[in-house]
Amino acid sequence: MKFIITHKSKSSMARVGVLETAHGRIETPAFVTVGTKASVKSLGPDDLEMVGTSVVLANTYHLYAAKTYDVIRKAGGLSRFMNWNGITMTDSGGFQVFSLGFSKDHDIGRSSTLFPGEDLQKMVRAEAVKESQYIKIMDEGVVFRMPDGTRTVLTPEKSIQIQEAIGADIIFSFDECTSPLASKEYSAEAMGRTHRWAERCLEAKTREDQAIFGIIQGGEWDDLKEESVRAISGMPFDGFGLGGALGKTKERMWELVDFINKRLPEEKPRHLLGVGYPEDIPKAIRRGVDTFDCVAPTREARNGTLYVKNGRISIQKAEYREDFSPIEEGCDCYTCKNFTRTYLWHLAREKELLFYRLASIHNLYFTNNCVREIRERIKRGEV
RNA sequence: GCGCAGGUGGCAGAGCGGUCAAUUGCACCUGGCUGUAGACCAGGCGCCCUUUGGGCUACGGGGGUUCGAAUCCCUCCCUGCGCA
Numbered sequence: 249m250k251f252i253i254t255h256k257s258k259s260s261m262a263r264v265g266v267l268e269t270a271h272g273r274i275e276t277p278a279f280v281t282v283g284t285k286a287s288v289k290s291l292g293p294d295d296l297e298m299v300g301t302s303v304v305l306a307n308t309y310h311l312y313a314a315k316t317y318d319v320i321r322k323a324g325g326l327s328r329f330m331n332w333n334g335i336t337m338t339d340s341g342g343f344q345v346f347s348l349g350f351s352k353d354h355d356i357g358r359s360s361t362l363f364p365g366e367d368l369q370k371m372v373r374a375e376a377v378k379e380s381q382y383i384k385i386m387d388e389g390v391v392f393r394m395p396d397g398t399r400t401v402l403t404p405e406k407s408i409q410i411q412e413a414i415g416a417d418i419i420f421s422f423d424e425c426t427s428p429l430a431s432k433e434y435s436a437e438a439m440g441r442t443h444r445w446a447e448r449c450l451e452a453k454t455r456e457d458q459a460i461f462g463i464i465q466g467g468e469w470d471d472l473k474e475e476s477v478r479a480i481s482g483m484p485f486d487g488f489g490l491g492g493a494l495g496k497t498k499e500r501m502w503e504l505v506d507f508i509n510k511r512l513p514e515e516k517p518r519h520l521l522g523v524g525y526p527e528d529i530p531k532a533i534r535r536g537v538d539t540f541d542c543v544a545p546t547r548e549a550r551n552g553t554l555y556v557k558n559g560r561i562s563i564q565k566a567e568y569r570e571d572f573s574p575i576e577e578g579c580d581c582y583t584c585k586n587f588t589r590t591y592l593w594h595l596a597r598e599k600e601l602l603f604y605r606l607a608s609i610h611n612l613y614f615t616n617n618c619v620r621e622i623r624e625r626i627k628r629g630e631v
Numbered sequence: 632g633c634g635c636a637g638g639u640g641g642c643a644g645a646g647c648g649g650u651c652a653a654u655u656g657c658a659c660c661u662g663g664c665u666g667u668a669g670a671c672c673a674g675g676c677g678c679c680c681u682u683u684g685g686g687c688u689a690c691g692g693g694g695g696u697u698c699g700a701a702u703c704c705c706u707c708c709c710u711g712c713g714c715a
Contacts, residue, residue, distance in 0.1 A: 280666090282666080282667065283667095284666095284667050285667090289667080289669095289670075290670075305666075307666080307667075310667080337666095339666050340666090342666080343666045343667095344666090346666095347666090347667080347668085348668070352668090394668075420666080425666075463666090489666075492666085519666085520666090521665095521666035522665055522666035522667095523665055523666085524665060528665075540666090541665095541666060542665050542666080543664090543666085543669090544664070544665045547665085547667065547669065547671080548664065548665090549670095550669080551663090551664065551669080551670075551671060552670095553663095553664080562661095565660090565661095566659085597658095599670070601670080603670080604670050607670095
C-alpha cells in the first residue's frame with residue numbers, strides 16, 4: 249500500500265491524498281461503504297461503481313461465523329469473491345466485542361448507541377462490562393456465545409489469520425472496543441489489552457501485500473488517548489484506525505478526533521471507524537480523517553430514511569404519497585434521475601425489494617458525493 | 632322457504648357473565664438507527680379530561696334477564712353453507 253498526500257488545507261487539518269493498493273488507487277478523503285458479509289446489502293458491484301464507492305469494508309467476525317473465509321481464499325480473495333473491482337478492507341471483529349457484548353447485555357439501542365443519554369448512563373453500571381452473558385474477554389482473546397449456543401473464539405492471531413484468508417487490501421488489528429459508559433479504570437485495562445493484541449497482530453501477520461492499520465483506543469480520557477496514540481503509532485502499522493468509545497457526546501468525539509490526529513504521524517492514513525452521518529463528514533475531514541466507514545447510509549436507506557440537503561426524510565410518510573418530485577431535486581443519482589418520491593413511498597410501504605436498492609443507491613451516492621465535493625474544495629484551496 | 636353456522640374496533644380474527652375500551656396479526660401514526668446477529672427496533676392507535684388516574688360512547692338494530700352482558704334470552708336485519 250502506498251499513501252501520498254497531494255494537497256493540504258491551510259485552514260484545517262484536512263488533506264487530499266492518493267491511496268494505492270493492489271486493487272487500485274483512490275483519492276482520499278473517501279467514504280468506505282460497509283459490506284459486512286462480503287456484500288453491500290441490496291447492491292451489486294455495478295451499483296457500487298455507479299454510486300461512486302471506492303472502498304468496501306467487510307467483517308472478519310461475520311465471515312468467520314458464516315464459515316466462509318476459507319472459501320473466499322480459494323475464490324482468490326474478497327475482491328474476486330464478490331467481484332468488486334476496487335479496494336477492500338476488513339474490520340478485525342473487535343467492534344463485535346462491544347456490539348455483541350456490552351451493548352447487547354444492556355440493550356443500548358440495538359447495537360452501538362454512540363452517545364447514550366444521561367438516563368441510560370445512570371442505569372448502567374459501567375463495570376458490568378466484565379460480566380457479559382454473551383462474550384467473555386480474556387487476554388488471550390474473546391469467546392462469543394450466540395443465543396443458539398454457537399461459540400466463536402477470536403484471538404488476535406485468529407483474526408489476522410482470517411483476515412489474511414479473506415485477503416482484503418487493508419486489514420485492522422484486533423482491538424477491544426469498549427463502551428462509552430465504561431469506567432476509566434476498565435477503559436485503561438482494555439486499552440492495555442488492545443496494545444498487547446496490536447503487537448500480536450503484527451507478529452502474526454505474514455502477507456506483504458496487505459496493509460494493516462492499528463486501532464487507537466483509550467476511551468474519552470486525554471491521558472489514555474495520548475498513551476494509546478503513542479503505543480500504536482510506535483508500532484510499524486501502515487495506518488491508523490480511530491475507534492471505539494469516543495466520549496459521551498458528539499462534541500467530545502470531535503475533540504478527541506482532533507486530539508488524536510494532531511498526535512498521529514502525518515504521513516500515514518487515518519481511518520475513523522464507524523462514523524458517517526452526512527453532517528459528520530465535513531467535521532471528520534477537517535480534523536484530518538482520510539477514510540471513514542459507516543453503516544448508516546445503507547441501513548437508514550433500508551429503514552426508509554433518505555438523505556437530502558436539508559437533512560433527511562422518512563419516505564414512507566403519508567406526505568410523500570403524491571409527491572412526484574425526485575428524492576432530491578438536482579441529485580444525479582440513478583434513483584433520483586429515474587424515480588419519484590411517490591414511487592419510493594409505494595415501494596417502501598409494500599416492502600418491495602427494489603426499494604432497498606434504490607434507497608441505498610441514493611444514500612450512498614449522496615454520501616460519496618458529499619465527500620467528493622469537499623475533496624475538490626480542498627484541492628482548490630477552499631477548505 | 633327450512634336447517635346449520637355466524638355477525639367484535641380500518642381489515643382479519645380472539646374473547647363467550649364481572650379482572651374488556653376489549654388478546655393477536657395486518658394496516659396506519661410517531662420516534663430511533665453511526666467499525667451491520669438490523670430489508671430492523673421502540674412507542675401510539677374509540678372520544679374527552681392535566682396524570683399513576685377519571686369520565687363518556689362502544690362488540691349488527693331493538694327489547695329483556697342480572698347487582699353487573701361483547702358474553703345469557705327474545706325479536707328484527709344481514710352474511711355463509713346445506714336442502715328445497
